[in-house]
Amino acid sequence: xxxxxxxxxxxxxxxxxxxxxxxxxxxxxxxxxxxxxxxxxxxxxxxxxxxxxxxxxxxxxxxxxxxxxxxxxxxxxxxxxxxxxxxxxxxxxxxxxxxxxxxxxxxxxxxxxxxxxxxxxxxxxxxxxxxxxxxxxxxxxxxxxxxxxxxxxxxxxxxxxxxxxxxxxxxxxx
Amino acid sequence: xxxxxxxxxxxxxxxxxxxxxxxxxxxxxxxxxxxxxxxxxxxxxxxxxxxxxxxxxxxxxxxxxxxxxxxxxxxxxxxxxxxxxxxxxxxxxxxxxxxxxxxxxxxxxxxxxxxxxxxxxxxxxxxxxxxxxxxxxxxxxxxxxxxxxxxxxxxxxxxxxxxxxxxxxxxxxx
DNA sequence: ACTGAAAACCAAGATTT
DNA sequence: AAATCTTGGTTTTCAGT
Numbered sequence: 001x002x003x004x005x006x007x008x009x010x011x012x013x014x015x016x017x018x019x020x021x022x023x024x025x026x027x028x029x030x031x032x033x034x035x036x037x038x039x040x041x042x043x044x045x046x047x048x049x050x051x052x053x054x055x056x057x058x059x060x061x062x063x064x065x066x067x068x069x070x071x072x073x074x075x076x077x078x079x080x081x082x083x084x085x086x087x088x089x090x091x092x093x094x095x096x097x098x099x100x101x102x103x104x105x106x107x108x109x110x111x112x113x114x115x116x117x118x119x120x121x122x123x124x125x126x127x128x129x130x131x132x133x134x135x136x137x138x139x140x141x142x143x144x145x146x147x148x149x150x151x152x153x154x155x156x157x158x159x160x161x162x163x164x165x166x167x168x169x170x171x172x173x174x
Numbered sequence: 175x176x177x178x179x180x181x182x183x184x185x186x187x188x189x190x191x192x193x194x195x196x197x198x199x200x201x202x203x204x205x206x207x208x209x210x211x212x213x214x215x216x217x218x219x220x221x222x223x224x225x226x227x228x229x230x231x232x233x234x235x236x237x238x239x240x241x242x243x244x245x246x247x248x249x250x251x252x253x254x255x256x257x258x259x260x261x262x263x264x265x266x267x268x269x270x271x272x273x274x275x276x277x278x279x280x281x282x283x284x285x286x287x288x289x290x291x292x293x294x295x296x297x298x299x300x301x302x303x304x305x306x307x308x309x310x311x312x313x314x315x316x317x318x319x320x321x322x323x324x325x326x327x328x329x330x331x332x333x334x335x336x337x338x339x340x341x342x343x344x345x346x347x348x
Numbered sequence: 349a350c351t352g353a354a355a356a357c358c359a360a361g362a363t364t365t
Numbered sequence: 366a367a368a369t370c371t372t373g374g375t376t377t378t379c380a381g382t
Contacts, residue, residue: 029260037253037255040252040253041252041253041254042252043251043252044218044219044250044251044252044253045218045219045251047356047377047378047379048378048379049377049378049379058349059378059379060349060379060380063378063379063380072259073256073259074255074256074259074260075253075254075255075256076218076253076254076256077217077218077219077251077252077253077254078214078215078216078217078218078251078252078254078343079211079214079215079218079249079250079251080215080249080250080251080252080254080343081211081215081248081249081343081344081345082247082248082249082250082345083345085246085247085248086203086248086345088345092295093267093293093295093302095269095333103337103339106337106339106340107339109339109340110339110340115340116340116341116342116343116345117340117341117342118338118339118340118341119267119333119335119336119337119338119339120335120336120337120339121266121267121333121334121335121336122333122334122336123331123332123333123334124331124333125333128267128333132345157297157298158297159269159295159296159297159298159299159302160295160296160297161293161294161295162293162294162295162296163277163280163293163294164292164293165277165280165281165283165284165292165293165294166280166283166284166289166290166291166292167290167291167292168290168291169252169254169255169290170254170255171255171256171257171260171262171290171306221354221355221356222355222356223354223355223356224355231370231371232370232371232372233355233356233357234356234357234358234370234371234372235369235370235371237356237357238369238370239369
């Protein structure tokens with residue numbers, strides 16, 4: 001069973017890869033599969049029959065394709081919550097410089113509930129992390145009490161979010 | 175009808191807000207709703223009956239709550255595709271400095287299909303953007319031919335992804 | 349494509365706050 | 366009174382053959 005506490009892409013990249021092997025599907029989805037995915041991107045609970053009508057397939061055929069796509073880890077149907085709607089209104093991207101093993105620091109960051117995104121990167125930052133806090137106080141506290149206290153963190157730089165202009169997850173279908 | 179080409183949070187933040195007013199739910203979800211959301215984060219197509227069994231509610235009650243949560247924009251059930259699985263293996267975060275109106279540049283970036291994420295930020299970068307390309311050539315081309323050519327982009331800095339350590343979307347339920 | 353089983357839907361009615 | 370949950374009957378979908 002995959003670790004389900006971190007749902008979307010992270011899960012796709014880790015848990016699933018182990019079981020399905022690293023076969024790459026490339027952009028080799030046919031138009032019908034793309035159309036099915038598009039339907040489900042609009043509404044993940046749309047019925048197979050309805051999707052079938054839209055893409056010109058029988059209900060059963062749609063169901064089989066959806067099964068295949070999810071089994072292969074190409075697609076996942078999940079609920080996503082909106083931090084803003086839940087009172088987490090202060091977001092920021094952090095650039096972090098590390099002395100020592102970046103993976104150890106990244107793992108510590110990943111354990112923090114306020115941190116939604118952690119990547120190891122090449123460039124003038126070793127780690128990039130996204131934080132989601134209720135307010136400025138939460139962010140200040142997180143930075144000073146938790147992040148800067150991590151052994152090996154030599155400096156951090158914050159980029160407060162002013163406005164989220166775009167976010168998408170629909171690779172391969174457009 | 176909301177613009178569905180940009181599915182998740184962006185949609186939640188824009189299209190939905192207009193119709194539902196800006197009421198904030200705060201962390202005021204009761205435990206039952208949280209439990210329902212958790213179920214759907216594991217599998218967005220789990221049946222209402224099954225969820226009901228898990229959270230101690232009737233099938234109809236679960237359906238009503240899910241309806242409310244999605245109508246309120248707290249949650250959305252969608253298909254998410256994995257860029258890696260589809261052959262987009264080179265990702266990077268870009269820090270962009272802009273002279274002039276950052277929103278205009280951000281909108282231009284948002285139109286590019288390789289760019290998955292755009293935020294206006296305060297700090298030493300005016301815009302932060304995530305790019306997802308098939309390979310290094312794609313990234314180089316994007317940077318030089320498209321991004322650096324935008325009027326008002328004064329400098330860019332790239333942070334290539336080495337490893338995605340964490341990604342989550344489940345605010346409010348943990 | 350067909351079929352039994354399951355789930356979703358709908359409309360009241362009951363219960364809670 | 367308003368919101369929320371349950372129940373029972375009906376339609377639709379699901380999953381296996």
